Amino acid sequence: MNEKHYDAAIVGAGMSGLAAGIRLAQFDRNVCILEKHSVYGGLNSFYRRNGRNYDVGLHAMTNYVPKGTKGGPLSRIIRHLRMSWDEFGLVQQNGSSIAFPGVELNFTNDFERFETEVAEKFPEQIDGFRRMVAGLAGYDQLGMGAAGGSAREYVSGYISDPKLVDMIFCPLLYYGGAREQDMEFGQFCVMFRSIFLEGFARPFDGVRHILFKLVKRFKSLGGEIRLNAGVKEIVRNRSDEVDHIVLDNGEEIYAKRYLSSAGWPETMKLCGLESHVEERSIGKLGFVETISVLDKAPSRNGHDKTIVFFNDSDRFDYKNPSSLVDLRSGVVCVPGNFAYGKPFQDNMIRITALANYDLWRKLTPEEYRRQKLVQYEKTLESAARFVPDFRRHVIDVDMFTPLTIQRYTSRERGAIYGAADKRYDGLTPLRNLFICGADQGMVGIVGALVSGVVIANRYALSD
Numbered sequence: 512m513n514e515k516h517y518d519a520a521i522v523g524a525g526m527s528g529l530a531a532g533i534r535l536a537q538f539d540r541n542v543c544i545l546e547k548h549s550v551y552g553g554l555n556s557f558y559r560r561n562g563r564n565y566d567v568g569l570h571a572m573t574n575y576v577p578k579g580t581k582g583g584p585l586s587r588i589i590r591h592l593r594m595s596w597d598e599f600g601l602v603q604q605n606g607s608s609i610a611f612p613g614v615e616l617n618f619t620n621d622f623e624r625f626e627t628e629v630a631e632k633f634p635e636q637i638d639g640f641r642r643m644v645a646g647l648a649g650y651d652q653l654g655m656g657a658a659g660g661s662a663r664e665y666v667s668g669y670i671s672d673p674k675l676v677d678m679i680f681c682p683l684l685y686y687g688g689a690r691e692q693d694m695e696f697g698q699f700c701v702m703f704r705s706i707f708l709e710g711f712a713r714p715f716d717g718v719r720h721i722l723f724k725l726v727k728r729f730k731s732l733g734g735e736i737r738l739n740a741g742v743k744e745i746v747r748n749r750s751d752e753v754d755h756i757v758l759d760n761g762e763e764i765y766a767k768r769y770l771s772s773a774g775w776p777e778t779m780k781l782c783g784l785e786s787h788v789e790e791r792s793i794g795k796l797g798f799v800e801t802i803s804v805l806d807k808a809p810s811r812n813g814h815d816k817t818i819v820f821f822n823d824s825d826r827f828d829y830k831n832p833s834s835l836v837d838l839r840s841g842v843v844c845v846p847g848n849f850a851y852g853k854p855f856q857d858n859m860i861r862i863t864a865l866a867n868y869d870l871w872r873k874l875t876p877e878e879y880r881r882q883k884l885v886q887y888e889k890t891l892e893s894a895a896r897f898v899p900d901f902r903r904h905v906i907d908v909d910m911f912t913p914l915t916i917q918r919y920t921s922r923e924r925g926a927i928y929g930a931a932d933k934r935y936d937g938l939t940p941l942r943n944l945f946i947c948g949a950d951q952g953m954v955g956i957v958g959a960l961v962s963g964v965v966i967a968n969r970y971a972l973s974d
């Protein structure tokens with residue numbers, strides 16, 4: 512029998528798995544990352560199609576702070592991974608907005624701009640808004656606990672205009688909401704900080720730039736990364752521990768500690784512990800993403816914003832839609848609209864919208880292909896109400912649905928933000944198995960990197 516022995520084995524080479532791997536390898540642990548897919552990156556990977564480079568997910572990295580800033584998730588990640596700011600190559604956004612009927616709130620990476628916008632457009636709410644923001648300051652961003660309770664209740668305690676409440680929640684839910692309509696207070700603090708108090712940035716070459724650096728660092732420390740190495744089973748022993756892992760090819764992997772970034776329900780199923788998966792906790796929020804390649808830079812068509820979060824009524828309805836795609840709201844992102852200071856070649860516009868996994872899943876293959884075309888058109892038509900209409904400039908198109916995301920990341924229901932109930936302590940019923948990444952409670956690129964480091968520090972470096 513083919514067997515391998517490690518100090519730590521990590522399921523998944525997404526952001527959290529890579530960060531955990533680097534952290535462990537730094538302390539001379541013999542560590543192996545096992546990735547099912549043929550490419551690393553997970554939910555934020557990359558691909559090439561028709562001669563062009565594409566990112567799977569990247570709109571922007573959140574939590575941007577200028578080089579040398581002390582404190583905050585990004586600087587702590589850079590320090591913990593012993594990398595340099597320059598290696599991340601982050602370039603700030605031009606500016607973004609939240610567009611609801613009759614009102615638009617603009618924001619940049621300078622929080623004062625957002626505050627000024629709120630003061631101008633909702634003058635009667637600004638005092639409450641400032642008090643609400645002040646109340647977020649004490650929350651520990653990198654801790655392992657999370658303050659529960661409804662974030663909406665918290666925000667509504669300070670802001671009485673439901674339209675402003677929904678305008679604040681729209682970007683936060685779109686970029687990190689694992690539950691319908693609301694988020695836990697702790698998650699809200701993390702997301703508010705990551706988007707409004709810190710902000711958006713992007714490397715010139717997209718997410719592959721960050722992934723190449725992470726993988727290079729991991730390998731330079733002696734770490735082993737195996738692609739096309741799907742974990743078929745996590746085998747338990749009688750002492751409530753993982754005994755070993757079995758790969759799809761039958762190979763057995765033994766380790767002292769196991770970390771899984773595959774998600775809570777997914778990991779419990781690999782362990783044969785389905786009884787620990789509550790139906791209500793499985794993530795219900797699916798998305799479509801359209802990518803349009805244009806014949807010219809979107810800025811030359813009057814579109815110079817980096818990200819526009821739009822919603823066509825006063826209330827924002829963040830829930831699993833009853834149609835294939837919810838055309839009432841969405842996120843429009845232009846990867847070229849960051850302050851690169853040099854020409855950006857890929858003239859792309861990405862649009863994200865809520866989508867219903869079950870309805871996509873029920874389609875026959877032929878109807879699925881047809882609906883992708885139909886829904887692509889409808890999604891662009893919907894967005895054209897809020898950003899300059901670019902449809903006549905489209906020269907190439909890609910689109911993915913919740914089924915695409917499920918296929919390439921093995922996330923149940925293609926739920927990008929994972930399970931509705933998070934495992935903040937990272938613990939599982941098995942003593943030497945720990946959860947990191949989206950289902951530990953940290954979403955987004957920076958969140959997943961933080962999670963990998965936190966879980967590795969806490970549980971896999973302790974011996």
Ligand SMILES: Cc1cc2nc3c(=O)[nH]c(=O)nc-3n(C[C@H](O)[C@H](O)[C@H](O)COP(=O)(O)OP(=O)(O)OC[C@H]3O[C@@H](n4cnc5c(N)ncnc54)[C@H](O)[C@@H]3O)c2cc1C
Pocket residue numbers: 522523524525526527528545546547548551552553554555567568569570571572573740741742743772773777781800916919920921922927947948949950953954955956957959
């Ligand atoms: C369309 C889209 C847009 C996004 N936009 C942004 C954005 O603009 N900014 C941002 O910060 N974040 C964005 N995100 C979210 C961000 O990508 C994720 O929150 C983050 O990458 C999650 O990392 P993770 O390590 O927790 O999980 P994952 O990336 O899901 O990593 C888990 C890995 O485990 C692997 N795996 C699963 N099962 C097995 C198995 N049985 N055996 C072996 N391997 C397995 C998967 O293939 C995957 O590679 C976006 C995501 C998507 C899909």
